[in-house]
Amino acid sequence: MKKIILSNGLIRQLTAILFPAVVMTVLLLTGTGCQTTETKPRPTSPQSEALILREGDALKITFPGSPNLDTTQTIRRDGKITLQLAGEITATGLTPSNLEKEIAKAYGTQLISKEVTVTVIASSISVFVTGAVLAPHKVVADHPITALEAIMEAGGFDYAKANLKDVRVIRYENGRAHTYFLNMKLVMQGSQADPFYLQPSDIIYVPERFSMF
Numbered sequence: 001m002k003k004i005i006l007s008n009g010l011i012r013q014l015t016a017i018l019f020p021a022v023v024m025t026v027l028l029l030t031g032t033g034c035q036t037t038e039t040k041p042r043p044t045s046p047q048s049e050a051l052i053l054r055e056g057d058a059l060k061i062t063f064p065g066s067p068n069l070d071t072t073q074t075i076r077r078d079g080k081i082t083l084q085l086a087g088e089i090t091a092t093g094l095t096p097s098n099l100e101k102e103i104a105k106a107y108g109t110q111l112i113s114k115e116v117t118v119t120v121i122a123s124s125i126s127v128f129v130t131g132a133v134l135a136p137h138k139v140v141a142d143h144p145i146t147a148l149e150a151i152m153e154a155g156g157f158d159y160a161k162a163n164l165k166d167v168r169v170i171r172y173e174n175g176r177a178h179t180y181f182l183n184m185k186l187v188m189q190g191s192q193a194d195p196f197y198l199q200p201s202d203i204i205y206v207p208e209r210f211s212m213f
Helices: 008-037 096-110 147-153 184-189
Strands: 058-062 071-074 080-083 087-090 117-122 125-131 137-141 167-173 176-182 203-206
Touching: 058 096, 071 080, 087 096, 096 117, 125 147, 137 147, 147 167, 147 184, 147 203
Parallel strands: 125 203
Antiparallel strands: 058 071, 058 117, 080 087, 125 137, 167 176, 167 203
């Protein structure tokens, strides 16, 4: 077999050509590995967090095409409400808009108009607000409340310290903690219109700028 001898100049040229490609391949492989082993909670967009109906919520249900069916209902402990002509309907776990669809489906052809409106008029909820706010404390509300409203109830942001871009909502579900990251600066600027509704016992943490946590 014929031996190929490369000059030092040729070796340097090959190294200059091949080294960037090797480095890029390593970076891509490393990046892929990081994605598969990421253990931090994935940020959830505020837009995806709609108002969820719960036991004890008081609802005003109106039928624009059949006002005689208008009613006010409180969701029972079994998660249901009872409507005339339609019977029992499960309400917990649904958004108001989803419940509107379920009610319209339950009535079927009995409704002249399929339009149904569900409005939450009362809801008992308590959450905790801590971190860089002026008055950290437990906030109790008798109606659905958003993250921004809870922060305002706690005196508002401490603007000298607060990192509005990285507000966290910690929520315990099925024995596990889930963290939602909110950019409240966009909300305050009016760039983010969809509200983030809280659930009972949520913890809202407003970190300080350059915080280690």
